[in-house]
Amino acid sequence: MIRDSSLCGAMQDNELHALSSIARRKTFPTGQVVAWSGDPNSVCANVVAGAVKVTASTPDGREQIVGLLYPGDFVGHPFAEDATLTVTAVGETDLCLFPRGPFERTLGEHRTMERRLLQQTMESLGGAQQRILSLGRKNAAERIASFLLEVLDRTRPDHEDGPAEIDLPISRGEMADYLGLTIETVSRQLTRLRKDGVIAMAKGDRCCTVLSRERLELIADPD
């Protein structure tokens, strides 16, 4: 179902076959860890359904979500000996797992796959660079607005204007870990957006209606 947006997108049938012969489908319940930081780096994967968070943390336990991956996204770090990041399912999640060794070998045998992975990695890098800008230079309101727009673009790629309902994939605490803020600040900023009529959202809910995409964009990227 997610073929064309994922690694498999550009591939021939024989290549797909090579991949699927090493792949293993698995469902992870909410909160289950797929791979631990510090463990040997043994798997790569494609997200099939649900989502995963990729987290880094300081030795004293502060946590930061460095990536949020959705269906079609590639997870993992080929060629690295050890995992430096923890991968966790957020919400019930289906992954297509590839043991790293065989995956790297398959990569070597199928050019289109390697090319596609290179392009995906370049895109991830671009995304990471945007997040560096957010975390380094944006205030709380701007970060929250940017995040809502990110989720909106992910789930409604064709949306242009007018009200749109989005379902936040993560909790307030996870939003805080993603945006480099605290739970309290996230909560306050959301109520502020609600009071200002930019979004509509029941208290404590994960469901959120963007009333004015335009205003949200203005907050995310002021001019």
Add this chain to the structure above:
Amino acid sequence: MIRDSSLCGAMQDNELHALSSIARRKTFPTGQVVAWSGDPNSVCANVVAGAVKVTASTPDGREQIVGLLYPGDFVGHPFAEDATLTVTAVGETDLCLFPRGPFERTLGEHRTMERRLLQQTMESLGGAQQRILSLGRKNAAERIASFLLEVLDRTRPDHEDGPAEIDLPISRGEMADYLGLTIETVSRQLTRLRKDGVIAMAKGDRCCTVLSRERLELIADPD
């Protein structure tokens, strides 16, 4: 001179030849812009000597350095139509420039090169993720200490302990833009490190002696 650490590292002579036939060497004076954000994405490059900064900025002009690249590092974003980032020489810098089109073609013709670029891009992504952690969860002191260690590791890869002299590649203002702080905070944190005897450094100087790497590490990653 920087062959083995750069893209060219894993290549055969015929591949090197292919690359060098499209390459153009150029020296950029301090502050000169190599590529502008928003312009068509026309070049990739390898840093030969000196260093470049890669910056992103908000529409209202706040600036963030998203990457700092040294000799051997690859600069650019193959496959992207437009540049979203600005690349600027910091200090007198030699680059080996590749027009993007021919570079992508060459990439398609030389597997080892593509493989190597994939690995480099993965490493860049890992670095970016570490910086997301820093910007999201570390305070000013920790960021400064992390940065000094980064520079130390770059310039003295074999250094383990004891005093070591390092030359900061960038100004205070650029450190601020790199670390998501202000000039004033950077300055204050450096004098603090100086007063605490962690580093020795003449006021306003770019040269800095790390007196205790151990203490610096303790500050960068508290436990």
Add this chain to the structure above:
DNA sequence: CGTTTAGTTGAACCTTATCAAGCCCTGTGG
């Protein structure tokens, strides 16, 4: 039901930004 968990809200505090002044070095022009 009582307990737990996620989220909201308020008050006090703290880190960092902002504003302002001054220093030092360099380069320039009288």
Add this chain to the structure above:
DNA sequence: CCACAGGGCTTGATAAGGTTCAACTAAACG
């Protein structure tokens, strides 16, 4: 040769944004 302007850096005072701590609500769950 000196006065002066400018840039890079430091330092101080003040302000603000976000964190921390704490209380509270509401839904979920045994």
